[in-house]
Amino acid sequence: MKTRYEPADVEPRIAQTWLDSGITHPEPEGDASENYSIAIPPPNVTGVLHMGHALNNAVQDTLIRRARQQGKRSKWILGTDHAGIATQTVVEKELKSLGSSREEIGREQFISRVWVWRERYGGEIIEQIRRLGSSVDFSEERFTMDEDYARAVMKVFVDLYDKGYIYRDRYLVNWDPGSLSAISDLEVDDREVTDTLYYIDYPLASGHGAITVATVRPETMLADVAIAVNPDDERYQRLIGETAILPIVGRKLKIIADDYVKTDFGTGALKITPGHDPNDFEIGNRHGLPHPSVIGEDGWMEGEDVPERYLGIRAAEARDAIVAELDGLGLIERRESYTHTVPFSQRSGERIEPLISLQWFMRMDELARPAIDVVKRGEIRFHPEGQGKVYLDWMEKIRPWCISRQLWWGHQLPVWYHDDGRTHVAMTPPDGPGWERAEDVLDTWFSSALWPFATLGWPEQTAELRAFYPTDAMVTSRDIIFLWVARMVMMGIEFTGQIPFSDVYVHSIIQAPDGRRMSKSLGTGIDPRDLIDGGPRPPVFASAPGEDPGEFPAYGADAVRWGLLAMSSGQDVRFNEEKVSQAQQLNNKLWNASRLVLQRVDRSARAEARPQAPEDHWILARLERARAAVGEAIDSFEFSRAALALYDFVYGELCDWYLELVKPRLYDGDPDTAATLLHVLTETVTLAHPLIPFVTEEIYGFIPGSEGLLAGRFAGASAAISDSAAEDEVQRAIAAIQAIRTWRDAADVKPSAVLSARLRADGYDQTVAHLARLGRLELSAADGDGDAAAAAIVIPGGVIEILASGDVDLDAATRKRDAKRRELESEIRRAEGKLANKGFVDKAPEAVVAAERAKLEALRAELEAL
C-alpha cells in the first residue's frame, strides 16, 4: 500500500470489478414495495458528461448503494434519450460539413445516418457514467427509440387519442424558424431586445380623424382584423363599435372593447392580429374574429392579404418597406425605442415567430388533476418541499401541449391521412390506397414521460415491471420539473394507475465559481473528466483575466462525488474546488488510517468488537452515532449533511483521537485491540461506501477476512451502543490533552520536551497514561508534597501542576494563566447574571436552568483550581 492514495490506479479497476460481479443487476423478483429502484434521467445520446450529470449521478448512486446495503434488491435503470432536435441538429451539422443536407439525402437515409451516428458516439456517455462509479444496471440499457419503447409510445398516443385527449387543430404555436418546427412553451427562452415601437394612425371610416396604435411589428398589420380598446377607457368610449381603415390594405377594422387592453400602455388602442400574436389570438377568439396569416413558416411574407409588392420577401424587409410606405402616407405619428422581452428558441437560438399552424395537441387539464392530488396528499414528496409548490402552481394552470414536431428524428406519429380528408390513428397502418403517414414526429418529452415504466417493459406485464415499478426516487434538477417530472406523474397515473415514484429530489444546479451558469462558450464549464483524471481548468478559474488557470490534479471520481454532494443543497450553488480537494484529503486520510491498522495487525486477525479500554467503548459509540447521522441524512435527502458527518467522524473522532489513543496497544500486537480496530475500520468503510465507493471498496479488499465486495455487503441497522461513563472519561481526557497542548504552546515549550508534572484532578483513572503520552508529561502521583509547582494547567476536574524546568517560559505561562483567569471570570459573570435574572429562572425549562447552574459550578471550580 502506497503512502498516498492514487485514485487513477484504483478506480478503473474497481469499476470493472463491480461490473463483472453482477451486483448491479438484481433479479426481477418480488414486488416494488420490497425492492428499491430509480430510473436514471436519460442523458441525451449527443451528450457528454457535465457537472449536472456528475451531481445527479452521485446522488442516485448514494441512494442506490445505501438501499443495496440495506439488503434490498436495488435496480438503477439505465438508458439514453433520443433527444429529437438536439440529435438531429448534430447530425445535420455533420452532413453540412460534408457538403450535403438532410433534404438532399432524404428522410430514410437521414434516419439511418442518425442511427449510425448513435452507434458510434452513443456509448460515450455510458462509459463516462461508469467512470463516475455509478452502479447502474449496465446489463440492461434502454433507449427511447428502441422497438419495444417505440411500441409503448405508439400505444400511449393511440389510447390518448381514443380517449379524446389528443386532437389536431389550427392554433397559434411557437414557430422556430431555426429548426423549422413548432416547439412547446417550455422550449422557449425570453431574452431582452430593444425594438422600435411605432405609433401608427389608422384613419376612422367616418373620415373624422384617426385612432393611433402602437406596435413593434408593423409588418403584421397586414393581418390585422380589429382594433381593441379597454371598455373603461374614457378616451375611446365613443369609438367603440366604430370602424377604422387599415392603411395600405384598406380593410375595415371594427373597434372593439376588451379588458385585456391596458389603458396606460402605448395609446391604449391595440391592433388585433390573431394570426401572429398569442394575446391577439385569444382576443380574436373571444370576439369571433378570423386569424389570417401573412408570414409563412420559412419567415417570408405570404398569404392572400399580402399586397403583391411585399410577397416573397423576408418579414424583416417587409417591416422596413411598410414603415417607409406609412411614412410616405404620413401615418407614422412617432417612434420610440422600446426594450422588452421576446421569446427565442432554446435550441436554435432564433426568435420565435408566432404562427397559426396545424398541429397535434394534448389536453392536459384532466390528466393534471390526479397528478395534483397525489402531491397534495403527500404520496409524492418533493425535496426540498418548496419545489412541490412550484409543481402545483404550474399544474393548476396547465395548458394544452403541442406535441407534434416537424422533425425527422423521433417517434413518427401513428397517424395516416387520406386524400379524401379522413384521418386514421392506430398502431397499424390502414388498408387500401390513398393513405399517407403523417410526417411529424412527437416532442421528445412525450416519450420521456413514459420512462419509469416503458423502460421496464410496459405495456407487457413483465416481471421487471412488477419488481421495480413504481420506482422510489426521482433525482433531477429544477429545470425539468415541468418538462419531465410533471408529465411522468400524469402519464404514470393514467397508464399504470400508480405514481411513478414517491420522492422527487430536486438538487442544486452547479454554477461556475463566479456565479454564472456553466457553459463551454462562456469559458465557465467544467468537464468532470478533467476533475477526475486531471485536465485543464477552464478560464473562469484564472486569478486574473488572461492568466493561465493551470490544471486540475487528478482528484478521482470519489473526490468529485463527495465534493459535489458536500456542495449541494436545496438551492443553486457555486462550484468550489476546495470541497473536491477536501474530499481528496478525506480519501487519503482513510487510506492512511487503514494502512496504520492493516500493516500492524496479524493476517489471521478478524474484525470483531472486543472493547478493553474506555476509548474502545467511546469509538464504538461514536461509530454508531456516525452511522445514524449519515444514514438519516441520506434518507432525508440531505447529502451535504451526510458528507460532512462522515468527514467529521473520520477526522475528528477516528483519526485525531481513537487511532492516537490506541497506538500503544496496536504496536504491542494486542489481539483484542486488533480485532476491535478491524471492526471499526470495516464499519467505517461500510458507512462511507455510498458516498465514496471506490476508496472504501479498495480498502475493504485489504481487510483480513473480508468477503466478497463491499458494494454487496449488508450493513445492519445501527445498534444502540453507548457507555456514557467511558464516553465522559474520554471526552474529559481529550479536553485535558488539548488544554495541555495549548498551554505548552503559550509557554514556548519545545514540542519534544517532556515536562515533569503532577496530576491533581479526578476522573483520569483510566486515561492518565494518555494524558502523559499525548501531553508529553512525566506525571508523578499527587501526594501533596514534593517540589513546588511552577505553573498550573486547568483541566476538567482539576489541574496539572508543572514542575520547574528550563524548558518552560514562566512569564509566558503566567500570561497564559492570567488570560485564562480573565476568561473564566467573564464567563462566570455571564452565568451569574443569567441565573440572577428572575425571568430566566422562572420561565426557562428546568433542565436549561439546571445546566446553567452546573456550568457555573464547574467554572467556579476551575477558577478555584487556578
Added chain:
RNA sequence: GGGCGCGUAGCUCAGCGGGAGAGCGCUCGCUUCACACGCGAGAGGUCGGUGGUUCGAAACCACCCGUGCCCACCA
C-alpha cells in the same frame, strides 16, 4: 406582476429559540515510526438594517436594503 430562495470569519458555506461553527486561506510551531493531500496551537465575526415577539433571537414575525432564480400574454 406573481412565486421561491439567499444575505453568518478574507473566500465557499453549515447552523435555524438557550454559551458563534466547518473547509480553504492566514499566523506560529513540528521530518511525533498511517498520512506534509500531514500533525499541534492560534488570530479572525456588533450572524445585511430597523422594529417587534420572548426570561432568552443568528435563528420566529413585520418592514426596509441588497442579491439570485422560476413563472407570467403589456402591444
